[in-house]
Amino acid sequence: MKNIICVIGAGSWGTALSISLSKKGHEVRLWMRDGKQLEQMKISRENVRYLSGVILPENIKLYGDLREAIHGAELVLLTVASQSVRQVIHSIKDAVKKDQVIVNAAKGLENESHLTISQVIKEELPNNPFAVLSGPSHAEEVCRDMPTTLVVGSTKKNVAEFVQDVFITPKLRIYTNPDVIGIELGGALKNVIALGAGICDGLGFGDNAKAALMTRGIREIARLGSVMGADINTFSGLTGIGDLIVTCTSMHSRNRRCGIQIGQGKKAQEAIESIGMVVEGVVTTKVAYELSQQFQVEMPITTEIYKILYEDSDAREAVINLMLRSRTHELEEIVGNQQIEW
Numbered sequence: 001m002k003n004i005i006c007v008i009g010a011g012s013w014g015t016a017l018s019i020s021l022s023k024k025g026h027e028v029r030l031w032m033r034d035g036k037q038l039e040q041m042k043i044s045r046e047n048v049r050y051l052s053g054v055i056l057p058e059n060i061k062l063y064g065d066l067r068e069a070i071h072g073a074e075l076v077l078l079t080v081a082s083q084s085v086r087q088v089i090h091s092i093k094d095a096v097k098k099d100q101v102i103v104n105a106a107k108g109l110e111n112e113s114h115l116t117i118s119q120v121i122k123e124e125l126p127n128n129p130f131a132v133l134s135g136p137s138h139a140e141e142v143c144r145d146m147p148t149t150l151v152v153g154s155t156k157k158n159v160a161e162f163v164q165d166v167f168i169t170p171k172l173r174i175y176t177n178p179d180v181i182g183i184e185l186g187g188a189l190k191n192v193i194a195l196g197a198g199i200c201d202g203l204g205f206g207d208n209a210k211a212a213l214m215t216r217g218i219r220e221i222a223r224l225g226s227v228m229g230a231d232i233n234t235f236s237g238l239t240g241i242g243d244l245i246v247t248c249t250s251m252h253s254r255n256r257r258c259g260i261q262i263g264q265g266k267k268a269q270e271a272i273e274s275i276g277m278v279v280e281g282v283v284t285t286k287v288a289y290e291l292s293q294q295f296q297v298e299m300p301i302t303t304e305i306y307k308i309l310y311e312d313s314d315a316r317e318a319v320i321n322l323m324l325r326s327r328t329h330e331l332e333e334i335v336g337n338q339q340i341e342w
C-alpha cells in the first residue's frame with residue numbers, strides 16, 4: 001500500500017518519520033515554515049539544524065506552502081512542537097478535507113487550556129479521523145533504521161489499523177491501542193520526569209536515585225491519568241514506562257539534557273535555550289502541576305520540578321523535600337486500589 005503523506009514540521013521528528021515513511025515507498029511531502037531551511041534542504045538534501053548526517057531519500061518532496069502540501073494527502077502527520085499545533089491546524093482548517101486522517105506525533109499538553117493535543121484537534125477539526133502516534137523513539141535512531149516500537153492510538157479501530165499499516169516496517173514495529181488519553185498523558189508527562197532524571201544526573205546522583213525517580217514517576221503519572229480517564233494498563237506499556245525509560249536514560253533526550261544543565265547549576269531559562277530544540281517537558285510541567293491541583297492528585301516529583309523551573313527553587317532542596325515526605329505505603333495511594341490488609 002502506497003500513500004501520499006503530508007508531514008507538517010521538519011524538526012528532528014518530522015524528518016526522521018519522513019525518512020522511514022519514504023523508505024517504505026510512500027510519497028512524502030515534508031512541510032516547513034522556515035524559507036531558509038527549505039532552500040538549504042533542497043540543495044543539501046540534509047536537515048543540518050535538526051538531524052544532521054542523514055541524507056533525505058529522493059521521494060521526500062520539500063514544501064514551503066502548506067496548502068499545497070496537504071492537497072490530496074491521505075494522511076496528515078503533525079510533528080510541530082505541541083504549543084504550535086493549534087495555530088498550524090487553525091491556519092489550514094478550511095483546506096483540510098474531512099476524509100484526511102490526522103495523526104499527531106507531538107508529546108505535550110496545551111498551555112493555557114490544559115487540553116491534550118487530540119482535544120485541541122477535536123476542537124479545530126471535529127470531523128476528521130484522528131490518531132496519536134507515540135512511544136519510545138529518538139529521531140536520531142529512527143532515521144538510521146535502528147529497531148523501534150511505537151503505538152498508534154485511536155478510538156476507531158479501522159483508523160488505528162490504517163495508520164499502523166502506513167507506518168509499520170521491519171525496523172519500526174507499530175502496535176495499536178484505543179486508549180488515546182492514556183497514550184497522550186504517558187507521552188507528555190514522561191518529559192517532566194526526564195527533566196528530573198537529568199537534574200539528578202547533573203547533581204551527581206547515581207543509578208539508585210534515577211531508578212527511584214522513574215518508578216515513583218510512573219506512579220504519579222498513572223495516578224493523574226486514571227483520574228483523567230486513562231486505562232491504567234497503558235502506563236505499563238510502550239507509551240508509559242517504555243517512553244519513560246528511553247527518555248530518562250538517553251543522551252539523545254533534550255528533556256534529560258536540559259535537566260542535567262539545571263542540576264549542574266544553570267538557570268532553567270539558560271538551559272532551555274542552549275538545547276536549541278523543543279524541550280516539551282517545561283510547559284508540560286506547568287500544565288501537569290496545575291492539573292494535579294485541579295484534580296487533587298498528589299504529584300510530589302512534578303511539584304518539585306515545577307518549583308525548580310517556575311519558582312527558582314534549589315534542585316538539592318527539591319531532593320531533600322522528596323526524601324523527607326511523610327512516610328507512606330508503596331501501593332496505597334494508587335487510585336482504585338483495594339484497601340491494603342495487613
Ligand SMILES: NC(=O)c1ccc[n+]([C@@H]2O[C@H](COP(=O)([O-])OP(=O)(O)OC[C@H]3O[C@@H](n4cnc5c(N)ncnc54)[C@H](O)[C@@H]3O)[C@@H](O)[C@H]2O)c1
Pocket residue numbers: 009010011012013014032033034050079080081082084087088105106107108137138139140276277278280
Ligand atoms: N525528536 C524526537 O526524537 C521525538 C520523538 C518523538 C516525539 N517527538 C515529539 O515531536 C514534537 C516535535 O519534536 P522535534 O524533536 O521534531 O522538535 P524540534 O525542535 O526538532 O522541531 C520542532 C519543529 O516544529 C516547528 N515549529 C514550531 N513551531 C511552529 C509553528 N508555529 N509553525 C510551524 N512550525 C513550527 C519548528 O520549526 C521545527 O521544525 C515534540 O512534541 C516532541 O516531543 C520528538
Ligand SMILES: O=P(O)(O)OC[C@H](O)CO
Pocket residue numbers: 107135136137138191194243246247252253254255256278279280
Ligand atoms: O528528546 P526528548 O526528551 O524530547 O524525547 C524524545 C522522545 O519523546 C523520546 O521518546
